Amino acid sequence: EAQVTQNPRYLITVTGKKLTVTCSQNMNHEYMSWYRQDPGLGLRQIYYSMNVEVTDKGDVPEGYKVSRKEKRNFPLILESPSPNQTSLYFCASSPPGEDGYTFGSGTRLTVV
């Protein structure tokens, strides 16, 4: 089944403890993105990647890092999480050109 897989689905962590949210897609898509969703703010793009080793900042990149060493994987790294990073996170992928994105099921992160 074609899908984007995120792990974990739920995570509660403490301020300052480094964490990684994994994202993997099995559709051989070039484009991958991370979004966060907050009430009243909709979805905001954190980082995106156009292909292996090619990444760029989205609208809200502060406090996040990404890497794209393989085409299928696009992990999101929070080096020192803070409570304002409590949010619902989505990874998504798309082929190049004009096509829709396939989204993962989301990761609900709480930083206390």
Added chain:
Amino acid sequence: SQQGEEDPQALSIQEGENATMNCSYKTSINNLQWYRQNSGRGLVHLILIRSNEREKHSGRLRVTLDTSKKSSSLLITASRAADTASYFCAQSPGGGSNYKLTFGKGTLLTVNP
């Protein structure tokens, strides 16, 4: 912010009625897309309309695009309880950069049985 805006923020209708949601955006686009999100779940791509298209259909969905007004509308005909969800429009900016997709804040649609 380059986020678009959906209107209304919330819409409640009876099963069988039509639902219309609107989206306005700020900059030139390559295409505009509509997504559905069931409560807290991942978004599902519904339909994409290119900047040189004015109308597109997919099943019970009809999307229009007016680039002169920088607006789009999504019409769901003969709605069903299962259509209850949040609906988002997303803009792919001019230049073909589909990787820089910008979402609006969404319309919450409730279809009452």
